[in-house]
Amino acid sequence: MNMNPDFLEILRCPFCKAKVELKADGSGLKCETCFRVYPIRDDIPIMIVEEAIIEKEVEA
Numbered sequence: 001m002n003m004n005p006d007f008l009e010i011l012r013c014p015f016c017k018a019k020v021e022l023k024a025d026g027s028g029l030k031c032e033t034c035f036r037v038y039p040i041r042d043d044i045p046i047m048i049v050e051e052a053i054i055e056k057e058v059e060a
């Protein structure tokens with residue numbers, strides 16, 4: 001998927017308001033602060049705390 005970097009720049013984690021990063025495989029947006037990963041469905045990031053998965057492992 002193609003995420004506009006400017007769009008990514010304005011996205012914030014709704015839980016802690018930190019910036020999120022696109023996962024290496026493009027499957028979601030990860031918050032490095034609270035480790036929540038927000039899913040991307042049909043190229044639309046689902047920025048909802050209840051939809052997020054907490055992923056503790058650090059990506060290389």
Ligand SMILES: [Zn+2]
Binds near residue numbers: 014015033034036
């Ligand atoms: Zn967060």
